[in-house]
Amino acid sequence: MRPQTSPPGPRLNAPSHGWTPRSRFEASIRGEMPDRVPAVIWDNKLPGGAFDQTLLDAGVCVVCKSSIYDVDLDGIVVETEKWSGLDGHPRRRTTYHTPCGSLQKVEAIYPFTVWYEEPPFKGPKDYDALIALAASRRFIPRYDAFRNRDAAYGPSGIARAATEATPMRELIYELLGVETFAVEWFDRRDHVIALFDALLDARRRVLPLLANSPAPFIIVEANVAFELVGGQRFRQFYIPAIEEACDVLHAAGKLTGAHLDANNRLLAPLVAGTSLDFIESFTPPPDCDLSISAARATWPGKALCCNFPSSVHHGGPDAVRILVRQLLAEAAPGAGFSLGVIENVPRNDTIITVVEAVWEYGKTPL
Numbered sequence: 619m620r621p622q623t624s625p626p627g628p629r630l631n632a633p634s635h636g637w638t639p640r641s642r643f644e645a646s647i648r649g650e651m652p653d654r655v656p657a658v659i660w661d662n663k664l665p666g667g668a669f670d671q672t673l674l675d676a677g678v679c680v681v682c683k684s685s686i687y688d689v690d691l692d693g694i695v696v697e698t699e700k701w702s703g704l705d706g707h708p709r710r711r712t713t714y715h716t717p718c719g720s721l722q723k724v725e726a727i728y729p730f731t732v733w734y735e736e737p738p739f740k741g742p743k744d745y746d747a748l749i750a751l752a753a754s755r756r757f758i759p760r761y762d763a764f765r766n767r768d769a770a771y772g773p774s775g776i777a778r779a780a781t782e783a784t785p786m787r788e789l790i791y792e793l794l795g796v797e798t799f800a801v802e803w804f805d806r807r808d809h810v811i812a813l814f815d816a817l818l819d820a821r822r823r824v825l826p827l828l829a830n831s832p833a834p835f836i837i838v839e840a841n842v843a844f845e846l847v848g849g850q851r852f853r854q855f856y857i858p859a860i861e862e863a864c865d866v867l868h869a870a871g872k873l874t875g876a877h878l879d880a881n882n883r884l885l886a887p888l889v890a891g892t893s894l895d896f897i898e899s900f901t902p903p904p905d906c907d908l909s910i911s912a913a914r915a916t917w918p919g920k921a922l923c924c925n926f927p928s929s930v931h932h933g934g935p936d937a938v939r940i941l942v943r944q945l946l947a948e949a950a951p952g953a954g955f956s957l958g959v960i961e962n963v964p965r966n967d968t969i970i971t972v973v974e975a976v977w978e979y980g981k982t983p984l
Contacts (some may be wrong), residue, residue, distance in 0.1 A: 619883070622946070637652055637653045637654075638678055638774065639657075639678060639679035639680075639773065639774045639775070640657075640679055640754070640773050640774065640775060640776050641773070642654065642656035642956075643656045643658055643679040643681070643776060643956055644680065644776070646836065646921055646923070646953075646954055646955060646956040647835060647873055647875070647895065647896045647923065647954075647956070648859060648873065648895075648921070648954075649874075649895070649919060649920075649921045649953060649954035650953060650954065651731075651951065651952055651953035651954075651982050652982065653775070653948060653981070653982060654952075654956075654976075654977070654980045654981045654982055655949070655952045655955055655956060655957060655976055655980030655982060656679050656956040656958075656976075656980075657676070657677060657678045657679065657956070657957060657972065657973040657976035657977060657980070658678065658679045658680075658681055658770065658923065658956050658957070658958035658959075658960065659673060659678050659679075659680055659681070659912050659958050659959045659960075659969065659973070660680075660683060660778075660959070660960050661680050661681065661683060661770075661775075662683060662731070663959045663960070663961075663962070663963065663968060663969070664680065665966035669966055669969070669970065670966065672682050672775050672970055673969065673970060673973050675777045676973045676974050676977055677735065677973070677977050678772060678774070678958065678973045679775060679776060679956075679958075680770075680774060680776075681775070681776055681777075681778050681873050682767045682768070682770055682771070682775055682776065682777045682778065683764050683767075683777075683778050684763065684764050684767035684768070684777045684778065684779060684780070684834055685760055685763065685764070685779075685780050686759070686760060686761065686763075686764045686780065686827075686828065686831050687757045687758055687759050687760050687824070687827055687964065688757075688758045688760055689755055689756070689757060689758070689872060689907045690755075690756040690757075690758055691714070691751070691754045691755060691756070692754045692755075692756050693716075693717065693749075693754055694714055694715065694716055694751060694754045694765045694981050695714075695715040696712065696714055696715075697712070697713040697715070698711070698712050698713075699711040699713075702884055703726065704781075707726055707727060707728055708726075708727040709724060709725065709726055709727070709735070710724070710725045710727060711723070711724050712725070712873060714738070714747070714751055715751040716747045716751055716754070717750055718746035718747040718749070718750045719744065719746065719805065720744065720747065721738035721744060721747050721751065722736070722737035722738060722740075723736055723737055723738040725772065730775050734791065734792055737741050737792065737793055737794055737798070738793055738797040739794045739795070739798060740808060742809065745806075745809045745812065745813060748793055748813055748816075749812065749813055751818040752813070752817050752819070752820045753816055753819070753820070755820045755938055756843040757823060757824045757827050759827055759830075759831070760823045761831055761832055762897070764777055764779065764831065764833060765777075765832055766833055766978075768832065771838075776834075777833065778833075778835070778837070779828070779833040779835075779836055779837070780832065781837045781840045781877060781891045782821065782824065782828065782836060782837060782838050783837075783838070783839055783840040783841065783877075784821070784838070784839055784855070784856050784859035784863075784864065785814050785817030785818045785820075785821055785855075785859065785930065786814060786847070786851070786856060786859075787839075787840060787841060787842070788817060789810070789813060789814055789817060792812075792840075793813070796846065798963035805814040810930075813886040818859060821859070821863075822862070822868070822894050823844045825863060825866045825867070826866070828867060828872070828977070829866050829867055829869070829870035829872065829890045830868075830870070833872065834872065834873065835872060835873035835874065835875060835895075835896075836863070836867055836872055836873075836875070837874075837875050837876065837892070837898060838859075838860055838863040838864065838867070838874050838875070838876065838894070838898040839856065839859075839860050839876035839877070839878075839881065840876065840877035840878075841877060841878075841880070842856070842876075842878060842880070843880055843881075844881065844882075844885040845881075849884075849888060852885070852888050853888065857888070857891070859872075859894065860892050860893075860894065861893055864892070864893035864894065865893075868893065869923050873895040874894050874895050874896075874897065875894060875895060875896040875898045875923070876889065876892075876897055876898065877898045877899050877966060878897050878898070878899065878900060878905060879899035879906075879925060879960070879961060880901075880933050881907040881908070882897075882900065882906065882907070882908040882913070883907045883912070884907060885964065886908055886912070886913065886916040886917065887916060888921075890916050890917050890920075891905070891915065894920060895920065895921060896921035896922065896923060896954070897913070897917065897920055897921070897922055897923065898923040898960070899925045899960045899961060900913060900922050900923065900924050900925065901924070901925045901927055901928075901961065902924065902945065902948075903927070904927055904929060904930070905927040905928060905930075906927075909948065910924065910945060910948040911948050920954070920960065921954035921955065921956075922949070922954065922955050922956070923956050923960065924945065924949070924955065924956065924957045924958075925940065925958070925959070925960040925961050926941070926945070926957060926958060926959060926972050927940070927941070928961050928962060928963050928964065931963045931964050931965050931969075932964055932965075935967065935968055935971040938968045938971045938972055938975065939971055939975045942971075942972060942975035942977065942979060943955060943959070943975065946976070946979045946980050947979075950978065951982055952982035953982070957972070957976050957980070958972060958973065958976070959972060
């Protein structure tokens with residue numbers, strides 16, 4: 619069940635009968651219909667300089683990614699080393715000294731993302747250390763920092779808490795790596811599940827902190843590749859963790875979402891049965907394989923925060939404008955729908971085209 623929340627109220631400098639970029643976005647993720655479809659952009663996708671003011675003038679809502687807590691590792695000694703790789707990008711080596719042994723990982727730091735070049739898991743002897751690392755996590759609220767980010771753009775912005783993906787994502791992508799996970803799942807599944815349980819216990823400790831936070835919505839799942847996860851594993855490990863988070867957060871009046879930015883056609887029927895309120899970064903064709911109309915039909919009652927397909931930016935402003943109009947027509951009448959730039963794009967000028975076209979074509983019935 620979606621938590622009951624009050625309708626959007628008037629804001630400072632609110633244009634169009636009390637609606638602002640923020641209140642439009644808030645209404646859209648509640649599944650409601652503002653006066654027009656919100657245009658959104660993540661703060662780390664802003665082009666910078668005069669571009670940013672042009673986007674704000676065009677009515678964009680800036681979604682500011684923000685941490686809502688710090689993590690302290692109780693009883694763990696952490697060492698960090700930084701250097702520049704041969705490709706010119708920074709590298710970071712982190713070593714964790716746990717009571718059950720030491721772990722080491724290497725990350726490559728790129729603009730807007732981090733790649734895990736060397737996961738901490740090197741072999742079966744590392745399971746105990748990874749479980750100890752998960753058990754050591756202590757979560758310290760940073761609510762004031764979140765509030766500051768939430769106020770950064772006034773009525774033209776809103777803060778988004780860092781993603782709280784279910785433990786299997788961290789286990790596969792960050793701790794073991796995809797290929798190693800496949801081997802370990804076959805050879806030592808009981809060890810993998812023991813590590814999953816330790817990560818799930820840590821997640822359970824953070825849920826009350828999220829429930830008591832000022833964040834109005836929380837992303838509780840992210841980056842699910844169905845080709846890797848499969849239906850059986852999604853049902854057994856992902857859905858129970860999603861539902862547990864939804865229960866806690868809905869009881870506190872929060873909305874819950876999932877960041878599903880890849881192919882969703884095969885995953886969609888499973889997601890339909892969850893209590894998630896909205897899907898973030900949903901990307902329609904030509905980049906991914908599920909259309910807006912199919913998503914609406916499969917996920918009735920779930921709002922869509924739609925990412926404009928990144929590849930179309932290569933076609934220039936005319937191609938972008940045409941597809942914006944088509945996507946808005948497919949989403950009509952527009953309840954529970956927003957459109958914008960949530961993933962990386964190859965050029966800056968067409969970001970403005972997306973926002974201006976959403977404003978031009980995104981009027982919804984009153």
